[in-house]
Amino acid sequence: MDQAQGIKEQLRQFILKEFLPGESPANLTDDTPLRTSGVLDSMATLQVVTFVEEHFGIEVEAHEAGVENFDSLNSIAAFVAQKKANK
């Protein structure tokens, strides 16, 4: 499992547990829209931000917490990988 896939799996488990209890993991694909479909509201996004910061050792800024970086597992994983690479 590569780094991006590992990030996505951890995020998938976290989102399923916290925001989609009882949902089948198969329904949460790498491209499922999270912010723009209402799965994650602003509070939930903050929880994901905290999770990402604690688990992957990065720091997220206010303007980075928008749809561009937090709308799908793919976009979050890409954002985390980019932040880690820039550290």
Added chain:
Amino acid sequence: MELSTAIAPGTVQGTVRTSVGHVDPRIERARPNIYRFSALVAQLGLLLAVFRVYHVEQFRGPDDLDFFAMCCVAFGAFAVHYWLPFRFKEKFWVIVSMASAALFLQRRVTIALFAAGFLFYLIAASRWSFRKRAAIATTVFLAAMFSSAKSEWFVHLRHGLSIPESFWPVFGGIFMFRLIVYFYDLQSAKAKPSLVEFLAYFFILPNYLFLFFPVIDFKTMRVTYYRRDIHESAQQGIFWICRGTVHLLLYMIVFHVRDMLTLNGIRSFPAVVAMMFLTFMLYLRVSGQFHIIVGLLHLFGYDLPETNHKYLLSHSLNDFWRRINIYWKDFMVKIVYFPVYFRLRKKNDFGARMLATAMVFVVTWVLHSYQTFWLQGRFIMTWQDTLFWSILGSLVMVNVWWELRHPKRRKDTSWAARLRTTASIVVTMSLILVIWSLWSAPSVRAWIDFLTWWHPRF
């Protein structure tokens, strides 16, 4: 929100598999299909018939065909846009939108609007530092704001510049909020947006008719452009246009029933409750228009999120805030909540959340007056307005505090849980009806008189 209701089947991004790494997947998502196109066009034709037969949005009389004409233009443009190669699609939509300004607005208003738009674009696209560009754009915008004032000197100035009075509400309707979003996103943009992206964001066809417009997010608009297959996106848009039409038809009924109730007088508790409900339901016009606006944009590949989500089923005030006018909530989260919270969270996470929530409601209160200034030409700061936003903000803060202390862990589908949810909906909506009636009242005194219907008044 559950995945099954949040995301319709097939809405998933990137479903296209391509062996060529560099091919834009949106080209595949825009691939035409004559049968599916015919089905979409047939539905749009039926919608036009409904608009005409039921006089949808014809409030100025039977000759008021602006809405119908706008839909004819948009649906006709869809029929052409659909068959164009992907690289021409957005340019075509921009041309249609801008040409429509000449159709629905006075010529001088259109020219002044385009001049303002190009001036803002030149500022945004210049090589100056971001701070300088933002400062110049703010200065230009404030100058426009002051020059729209009613004082004699400015009236003479506007007359001298040949700027018609009808220009200002349209200018405000287009730029008052989206310019803030645009510059906020520009600050962190990896590349400067192109002219087409700028024009597609600001000069949106329905905006010339609907000045009270959803605050569309620039990044969301770009991220969701051809995010999924055009047939699914367009079908979603048609569904929202249908829903918006139902809202507008219900609005007409609500409007007339409310009028009749007002004429008969409010002389009983059920009449008070009915009046409160009908007053709140006037919001159907806003939600109806917003559904139609975003539905129309879906036809052109902008797979934007929902603007209002079943707000009558809100089970808490926080939930209500999340469901009604979602674009406004997202706008506030972006420009107020996140900046305040991220700045303060390391010192005190709970305090940062509370302060950020409070700031959202203060800014919302101020910006509502700012919006009234642009759309109606005067700043309005009433006690009802202040009380409404203070009460709603305080209750939402209590709700945030409660949700932080009692996080929802498991989906409970028992009958007891369903009953609890039903009771929560009834309590929440009752509370909303009361404070909404205060907000809509001509004065606090009039609202108290309305609530104390048993007292004789002269």
